[in-house]
Amino acid sequence: MKTTTQTIRQLKGKRPIVVLTAYDFITAQLATEAGVDMILVGDSLGNTALGYESTIPVTVDAMLHHCAAVARAKPSALLMCDVPFAVAGHSTDYLLDVCTRLLQVGGAECVKIEGGKLIAEKCASVAQAGIPVMGHIGLKPQDVLQLGGYRKFGKSAAERQILIDEARAWEQSGAFALLMEMMDFETAAAVTEAISIPTIGIGAGQGTDGQVLVISDALGLNAGKYPGFAKKFVDLRSIAVEALAQYATEVRERKFPE
Numbered sequence: 001m002k003t004t005t006q007t008i009r010q011l012k013g014k015r016p017i018v019v020l021t022a023y024d025f026i027t028a029q030l031a032t033e034a035g036v037d038m039i040l041v042g043d044s045l046g047n048t049a050l051g052y053e054s055t056i057p058v059t060v061d062a063m064l065h066h067c068a069a070v071a072r073a074k075p076s077a078l079l080m081c082d083v084p085f086a087v088a089g090h091s092t093d094y095l096l097d098v099c100t101r102l103l104q105v106g107g108a109e110c111v112k113i114e115g116g117k118l119i120a121e122k123c124a125s126v127a128q129a130g131i132p133v134m135g136h137i138g139l140k141p142q143d144v145l146q147l148g149g150y151r152k153f154g155k156s157a158a159e160r161q162i163l164i165d166e167a168r169a170w171e172q173s174g175a176f177a178l179l180m181e182m183m184d185f186e187t188a189a190a191v192t193e194a195i196s197i198p199t200i201g202i203g204a205g206q207g208t209d210g211q212v213l214v215i216s217d218a219l220g221l222n223a224g225k226y227p228g229f230a231k232k233f234v235d236l237r238s239i240a241v242e243a244l245a246q247y248a249t250e251v252r253e254r255k256f257p258e
């Protein structure tokens, strides 16, 4: 059965919501067959599939290209696409135009937008246009140039209050859900309590309404260091390299093709 934004809303308080990223046709099929609730074409596309060091270089065209590939897998999961760097800081007209294209050209069914109170208020226009929005607060990787790095949010009482206010602003602007990244666990639980829409966490502990993971982290496909909150459910990278090395050996030894 097709998962809709209504399905996601209704899961709050019932059972945890499962969100996974995907960037192309194959990863979308994997996520679909695994039965996740939502697929996110995240701008983590930049760090994973495109080899950039942050999400800053990811363009609207890149998001459209990859979202359309994911959509071709016809996932039963709800398909969400990230609004990339700086778009939400432009005029409301431009933001609306990009979101419209993510749905009409990219095949997304909802969008995710990083932002605090001001952006949340601006996004009321997006929701009113019929485009379901998920807000994204806490660590907002698109702010990395201002932050000078990545850190956890909501440790102090003052910052906790700011995050609760931001969450309420997203709820009031008509967002159907809220993503919270790298957030103090108690703060994330307090935000989840404070609003009626579901919260999806990453590095935000157990007290959220759902979890999101980057597929290359979950599958163990990345080289090098993993974020502390990520869990490698399998080490596919070593399995894949071993298989491909065997291919190379068999060709060189004239064992393949038989």
Ligand code: KIV
Pocket (backbone or CB within 6 Å): 021, 040, 041, 042, 043, 044, 045, 082, 179, 181, 202, 212, 214
């Ligand atoms: O781009 C992404 O993958 C994300 C998740 C980390 C939440 O925004």
Ligand code: NA
Pocket (backbone or CB within 6 Å): 042, 043, 044, 055, 082
């Ligand atoms: Na993102």
